Amino acid sequence: MKKTTPAKGWGSVAVHGGHRSDSSHAHLTPIYASSTYVFDSAEQGMHRFTGQEPGYIYARWGNPTVTEAEEKIALLETYGLDLEAKGILHASGMAAITTLMMSTLNQGDKILSHFSLYGGTDELVHRILPRFG
Structure with missing residues (x-):
């Protein structure tokens, strides 16, 4: 996302960042x-x-x-960084984790994970993703 917010301080970005006026002219x-x-x-x-x-x-x-x-x-x-970034919100943490893994992993890739993963993530890593190779 191109940084076009004219706000100077972090607090101003927190309040005004990303806001676009629309036909309702709501504050x-x-x-x-x-x-x-x-x-x-x-x-x-x-x-x-x-x-x-x-x-x-x-x-x-x-x-x-x-x-x-x-x-x-x-x-x-x-x-404060000279970076352009884009965010994607998801309805749940598992939706975000699944999207991340399904969009970045390729067949044959390896995943290094901790034994105490959240149960849904553990199931994704050990039962669902292996079906895709």
């Missing part, structure tokens, strides 16, 4: 409870589903509230 980002979004046309829907056009499709894949939180956390994590 704070509203909590979007919608699960789905309307498209202007079937073509627009097709372009969004294929990644040719940015925009929201389904709440589990993102919404304006989550996007702001992801951007704010990325800005705070890299505050």
